[in-house]
Amino acid sequence: MLNELNLYSRARRWEVRWNSISNARRWAVLEILIIVLLALVPLFTAFPYRVNIFLSWEGAYRLSSGQVPFKDYGSPLGYGFWIIPALFFKLFGPQMITLVKAQVFINIIAGLSFRSILKSLGVTPGVRLLSVLVFVMSYSFFNFWPWYNHTVIVYELVAISFLLRSFFAGGDIGRYGFMVLAALFVFLSLFTKQDGGGMALMLCLALLAYNSLETRRWLDIPVFLGMFAVIAVLFIAPLMPGFAYWFNHGQAPHSSRLALNDFTDEIMGASNWIKIYVLLVALCLTAGVKQWKTWIHERREVLFALLTLGILGEAAIFQVTSYTPPDNNIFFHSFAFAFIASWLCRLLSIPLNTGSSITFATALILFWWSGTWWKYIGRYTDRLFPVKEAVYAPNDSTHENVVSRRNYMLNNDTTDVPMSQWTFSKLPVFHKIYMPAQTVAGIDRVLALPVVQQKRDSIRVLNMTELTPLAEAMPFKLETGADYPLWYHLGVGMFNRQLAAFKEKVRAHHYDVVLFEYAPTLNNFFPFALRDELKQRYQLVDSFLAPRRPTNAMIEVYVPQTEQRSYTDALIQKSDTLK
Structure with a gap:
């Protein structure tokens, strides 16, 4: 009885505290909880040795040991990818599981940056909450290990979040302060991987160009490029001359390893999600914009459209330039969802400000992205409902050969070791x-x-x-x-x-x-x-x-x-x- 009273008392105190929080802060708390709690899940499990994780470990180990990139070792990439893992090696030691801890931090930073972008663009709280959930489920939740094709996009998200903050900051000090941070993280993106970082730079310049045109702040682009150049020199100059040989910008002995047909085949022959999103974005704009001459001056609206289309274009290119693993480019889902949901809610007068509407929409999103979480639950359902397969015995006329989706192909690989035996x-x-x-x-x-x-x-x-x-x-x-x-x-x-x-x-x-x-x-x-x-x-x-x-x-x-x-x-x- 006393335990029940204590539990009721605690619940009541939490309810009073929750009611005392302003509505805006409640949305913020929920968004941050989604980002942080789902990011922390990997800390409570064990992992199989992952293909290619050796590179993440050695780069972080060398950097944390005090070795200088391009002087003590060479790499066709910059060392931006290894900065956070190396810092975590310093804090927690060079165990492989430390890489998972570093990725937890990276996932939290990615989620907070995406949320900041939506806030700067004026996305309504309900759509923002659901978009954060889509971002986490589609891009962060299953990323347990640090990898440069993911980190390059995270740095880009941080850069865009600071750049948008600079557009709407009051006073030159705040505006240029955010712009310096944006330039730093764009460089770190480029210093992590050239393709994603290069596209991040071009996307930021496109956003800067429109914002400068609207605000008549013509110095913003040269100031941003100047800041970027200074940061690049500060990072690169101490690494010469080895940097000029190792860092791949198309010079011998490096090669671009790209062909025009790679892009046309992938984009025109596949990329169904990206093309569907482009179509839906176009439909939303066509249905919602009544006066294009007036709309083009709505800064947040146009920046949102430019950013969404830019991210979709970047994803289409990124899937070709960074082709392994095949899901490197799925960061585009959350941006497309945020844009389309914002316009649909406005055009169709869909309220996303009540508990019931948010709960229903959340259930739909979890169903949409069930593939990211069902594999964990599926382990238990497989045990609760085991599949009974009849064994085919050629010399036993009492048994039939049962063929199903689980055994229609014969596995003749005698070298494979099931993960259950690891x-x-x-x-x-x-x-x-x-x-x-x-x-x-x-x-x-x-x-x-x-x-x-x-x-x-x-x-x-x-x-x-x-x-x-x-x-x-x-x-x-x-x-x-x-x-x-x-x-x-x-x-x-x-x-x-x-x-x-x-x-x-x-x-x-x-x-x-x-x-x-x-x-x-x-x-x-x-x-x-x-x-x-x-x-x-x-x-x-x-x-x-x-x-x-x-x-x-x-x-x-x-x-x-x-x-x-x-x-x-x-x-x-x-x-x-x-x-």
Whole structure:
């Protein structure tokens, strides 16, 4: 009875507090709660080792260790992507799970920036709340790991939010202060990835051009470009001359890897969501704008339309320039929804200011984006309602061959390891990260190598695998140099000059241990030519599955011939001990 009274008393106090909050603040609280609470979900779960996450880890590890990009290592990208993960490594340590914590922060910043953009554009609270929900469900909720194709857009959102604040700020100090911040984050977007960052710059200039035309503030564009140039010089000048070689702006040995047909095929042959949204935006404007000569001077209205169409155009290009993974460009859904919902509510007089209307609309949005959250609930429904499949026995006439959507294709891949069979490593750097059991056992064998045990402080390792955290687990000192690549994808992260240097080191037996990931279905993801060199100059002493799904790549362990004999002797001694 007392517990019930206490619960009732607490609930009553919360109700009184909630009623005391102004209506505007209630909307703000709800929006921020959606952004923050859904962003925090990843902190309460474990994760499988993710494909390509090795690059996020090593870049952050090198930066947090004090290494200077383009002097201690080279990359075709700027280091904007690694700034936040590196800061989190400093705060929480270089465990892989720290990357998840960094992404939680990035997702919160992304959501708050999107909300700020809608506020600056005067979007009504009800539509703004639903748009924030669409943004989180469609773009943030399932992004547990930091990746540059996501971070580049987050920096862009921050830049646009500051730029719009500058348009409506009172006084030159506030206006130019926000503009400096906008220029900084546009540069960080470009310094994260060239395609998304370049389009962010062009979109900001388009918004600036219209705003300058309407307000007659002709200095805004040159001031913004001047601020951008100064920031760029401050970042880039200390990184020369290596920056000029590594940062890809189309110069040799880099290539654009783009063709006109790539754009036309993707945009005209696919991109259905983008084209539908463009059509709906056009219909809204056609139905809602009565006097175009008058409407063109409605700054917030026109900026909203320009931004929405600009984001849709950017998404159409981004899906071609950043083609993996295939859902990089889905940031456009929330902008299109916000614009279309705003106009429909106005044209159709739909009230979105009551609890019942918001609840109903929220249910529809959750149904629309059920794919992002149902997979978590689906794990439990699969257990509650297991599928009963009849087993086909060719020699048993009492059983029929049952074919359904779950088994109509035969899986002949004997190398695949279901994720249900993955397990955890005891190493702190892999805390809360599970991998194939063969990978975990292989890591343990690498750490038990005699050469690793004997040369703890001076071991020289070349780690051309996705297991970059071994640098911390073993540990070994990462190689550095202005010509040393951050990652080893031939033609992307490194080039023939670096390949020739690695070949020379292998021929000279420079390394005590070489870990090489052989992924035959990936085009020189780790250079095949170096593997050929290793087979001639080193001895293969072990191999095990790489931590990817499907498990179609192997990690090979090479040591010099003298070390191979020590390794063999150690195995014989261990076998005798077991006997």
